[in-house]
Amino acid sequence: MAQNKQLLLQKRPVGLPKSDTWKLVETMIPEPKEGEFLIKCEYVSLDPAMRGWMNDKRSYIAPVQIDEVMRAGGVGKVIASRNSKFTVGDSVYGITGVQQYVVTDGKGFHKVDPSLAPLPMYLGTFGMPGMTAYFGILKVGELKEGDAVLVSGAAGAVGSVVGQIAKIKNCKVIGIAGGVDKCKYLIDTLGFDGAIDYKNDDVKAKIKEYFPKGIDVYFDNVGGEILDAALGRLAMHARIVICGAISQYNNTDEVKGPSNYLSLLVSRATMKGMVVFDHAKDYGKAAQQMGQWMLEGKLKSKEDIYEGIENFHETFLRLFSGDKMGKLVLKVSEG
Amino acid sequence: MAQNKQLLLQKRPVGLPKSDTWKLVETMIPEPKEGEFLIKCEYVSLDPAMRGWMNDKRSYIAPVQIDEVMRAGGVGKVIASRNSKFTVGDSVYGITGVQQYVVTDGKGFHKVDPSLAPLPMYLGTFGMPGMTAYFGILKVGELKEGDAVLVSGAAGAVGSVVGQIAKIKNCKVIGIAGGVDKCKYLIDTLGFDGAIDYKNDDVKAKIKEYFPKGIDVYFDNVGGEILDAALGRLAMHARIVICGAISQYNNTDEVKGPSNYLSLLVSRATMKGMVVFDHAKDYGKAAQQMGQWMLEGKLKSKEDIYEGIENFHETFLRLFSGDKMGKLVLKVSEG
Numbered sequence: 001m002a003q004n005k006q007l008l009l010q011k012r013p014v015g016l017p018k019s020d021t022w023k024l025v026e027t028m029i030p031e032p033k034e035g036e037f038l039i040k041c042e043y044v045s046l047d048p049a050m051r052g053w054m055n056d057k058r059s060y061i062a063p064v065q066i067d068e069v070m071r072a073g074g075v076g077k078v079i080a081s082r083n084s085k086f087t088v089g090d091s092v093y094g095i096t097g098v099q100q101y102v103v104t105d106g107k108g109f110h111k112v113d114p115s116l117a118p119l120p121m122y123l124g125t126f127g128m129p130g131m132t133a134y135f136g137i138l139k140v141g142e143l144k145e146g147d148a149v150l151v152s153g154a155a156g157a158v159g160s161v162v163g164q165i166a167k168i169k170n171c172k173v174i175g176i177a178g179g180v181d182k183c184k185y186l187i188d189t190l191g192f193d194g195a196i197d198y199k200n201d202d203v204k205a206k207i208k209e210y211f212p213k214g215i216d217v218y219f220d221n222v223g224g225e226i227l228d229a230a231l232g233r234l235a236m237h238a239r240i241v242i243c244g245a246i247s248q249y250n251n252t253d254e255v256k257g258p259s260n261y262l263s264l265l266v267s268r269a270t271m272k273g274m275v276v277f278d279h280a281k282d283y284g285k286a287a288q289q290m291g292q293w294m295l296e297g298k299l300k301s302k303e304d305i306y307e308g309i310e311n312f313h314e315t316f317l318r319l320f321s322g323d324k325m326g327k328l329v330l331k332v333s334e335g
Numbered sequence: 336m337a338q339n340k341q342l343l344l345q346k347r348p349v350g351l352p353k354s355d356t357w358k359l360v361e362t363m364i365p366e367p368k369e370g371e372f373l374i375k376c377e378y379v380s381l382d383p384a385m386r387g388w389m390n391d392k393r394s395y396i397a398p399v400q401i402d403e404v405m406r407a408g409g410v411g412k413v414i415a416s417r418n419s420k421f422t423v424g425d426s427v428y429g430i431t432g433v434q435q436y437v438v439t440d441g442k443g444f445h446k447v448d449p450s451l452a453p454l455p456m457y458l459g460t461f462g463m464p465g466m467t468a469y470f471g472i473l474k475v476g477e478l479k480e481g482d483a484v485l486v487s488g489a490a491g492a493v494g495s496v497v498g499q500i501a502k503i504k505n506c507k508v509i510g511i512a513g514g515v516d517k518c519k520y521l522i523d524t525l526g527f528d529g530a531i532d533y534k535n536d537d538v539k540a541k542i543k544e545y546f547p548k549g550i551d552v553y554f555d556n557v558g559g560e561i562l563d564a565a566l567g568r569l570a571m572h573a574r575i576v577i578c579g580a581i582s583q584y585n586n587t588d589e590v591k592g593p594s595n596y597l598s599l600l601v602s603r604a605t606m607k608g609m610v611v612f613d614h615a616k617d618y619g620k621a622a623q624q625m626g627q628w629m630l631e632g633k634l635k636s637k638e639d640i641y642e643g644i645e646n647f648h649e650t651f652l653r654l655f656s657g658d659k660m661g662k663l664v665l666k667v668s669e670g
Contacts, residue, residue: 011487029398035588058601059601060600060601072374124576129626155530166512223597228592235339239345242596242599243600244596244600246595248597254594255596256592256594256596257563257591257592257593257595257596258592258593258596259589259591259592261577261590261593261596261606262577262580262583262588262590262608263608264606264607264608265577265578265608265610266393266394266395266607266608267609268606268607268608268609268613269607270606270607270608271599271604271605271606271607272594272599272603272605272606273597273598273599273600273601273602273603273604273605274600274603275600275601275603278603284449286431288409317485
């Protein structure tokens with residue numbers, strides 16, 4: 001009889017997660033009760049934010065508990081239903097967790113259409129990362145036509161969409177990414193105006209070169225030294241969107257605060273934190289707009305898909321080594 | 336014959352200024368040319384921002400050059416005039432520099448009325464610090480009635496006005512200051528709801544106690560550990576006004592960046608830098624409003640006046656030791 005493979009948080013990591021951070025267990029496939037339905041999860045989303053959810057610390061969402069299924073967004077198909085709104089065969093997105101089967105009452109789940117876009121894209125450009133990019137750059141970053149825009153983590157699921165949206169809005173866009181291939185991809189495939197390879201370039205010098213008049217919007221996914229380099233080159237009234245800080249998530253010491261934060265004063269600039277959930281009521285509009293751009297060939301989406309729930313740990317670490325391109329997705333079962 | 340005593344920047348300080356940072360010289364009293372007038376400076380303003388002007392670094396204003404008169408705001412009387420807009424006997428405010436006499440064409444100078452307020456008050460509550468407080472808390476901080484407000488450097492020229500304005504706007508106001516006397520002054524004289532003595536209290540614990548629901552507006556004059564403590568206790572959509580960072584101005588190491596800056600994300604908060612000059616066109620309105628509050632007894636002003644241009648160095652250091660109360664002013668000559 002089929003079992004449900006589930007990935008549990010076994011131990012809170014200190015620094016980078018180790019293989020004993022997780023525990024893979026097999027349990028009975030749960031049965032939906034009245035009002036519930038059963039999903040077979042096909043793909044789960046691997047995101048930097050998940051590292052934060054593993055810390056026992058006040059944040060924008062409760063921490064994952066020990067021996068709980070690791071929280072993750074996922075897409076899959078309804079295979080049994082006692083809920084009138086969801087029918088067997090529906091494809092759905094929601095916080096499935098890292099597991100092969102999940103029962104839910106539907107709260108936080110919505111249907112997705114696999115004929116419009118492949119399922120993994122609903123974890124990326126049409127999912128949380130895409131929404132984060134859309135609201136982050138347009139609303140929080142208050143993007144204006146002609147702005148000089150810098151984005152870090154630019155080859156990632158959020159950064160790549162941020163940069164493309166800024167290009168659509170006729171901005172000058174420079175991306176920061178790790179390695180020659182990613183930088184080439186940003187320019188050749190995504191149409192960025194320039195790229196900075198933080199693994200090989202002098203980031204500060206390159207920023208100065210690319211932004212002779214300063215940065216109008218800096219979209220930060222990484223924190224650390226790169227945030228400081230950007231703060232050192234702000235234009236007047238610049239906006240800094242704090243979306244994440246992947247360079248700091250596995251710190252065992254204190255987070256490195258931005259030493260150059262006083263340039264906020266010099267440049268009368270604003271640094272603003274964002275969490276995508278605040279914009280939930282407008283997800284539909286954003287998805288429609290992004291779909292339109294995709295049809296017009298202005299917006300490209302890239303998913304990097306690995307297979308096997310038993311490979312979760314190694315795949316998850318690619319977020320931090322940078323050894324992936326675009327949206328990182330794990331296929332946990334056959335659809 | 337009378338001479339002009341002038342305080343020159345002799346050497347750029349590393350860390351806290353030393354006595355050889357400055358040089359006191361005597362020169363001939365300058366003669367006004369056509370269109371100019373001569374001011375006898377009576378009081379000069381001593382402000383934390385002056386420390387920044389001494390560094391050879393890009394900022395919101397050019398650095399003071401070596402062997403140049405140290406830049407400072409000042410008030411005095413016109414004693415000779417070949418300018419039709421300024422008459423002998425007029426009291427004026429402007430960037431006089433730390434000296435006893437100055438000739439100017441009037442650019443950046445304006446008349447003040449000594450019958451409305453004593454001259455030193457035009458360096459404090461009716462001068463740059465007061466304007467900084469007014470626009471900083473109301474405009475940059477977007478203060479709303481009922482906000483829970485924390486201000487650091489609260490017994491200083493800016494902080495004391497920030498807190499009083501927030502009280503006028505029916506906010507809960509807690510001030511951070513150094514020492515029992517200053518804390519007592521904040522509560523008993525200025526009407527703050529509470530005070531935290533950073534020299535003796537556990538600042539983090541006290542902030543937690545005073546702000547059970549979090550801080551709506553934090554007005555920061557100090558930076559460093561106190562900024563981090565405030566960031567650790569933000570309410571949703573909090574605003575942090577970055578006005579200064581006195582704890583960092585004499586650093587010989589890198590500025591301490593706010594390690595807790597990711598709470599901007601958790602709390603969807605905004606950190607915004609300000610420079611008062613941006614609000615120059617509205618100074619008149621602000622001064623009128625503050626004058627009105629003063630007449631109504633809602634706004635109190637305190638100046639701490641020391642005497643003698645030869646005592647500039649020791650007096651200036653009081654800004655950093657905290658050994659002063661309210662607006663620090665140096666009397667450089669008899670009016």
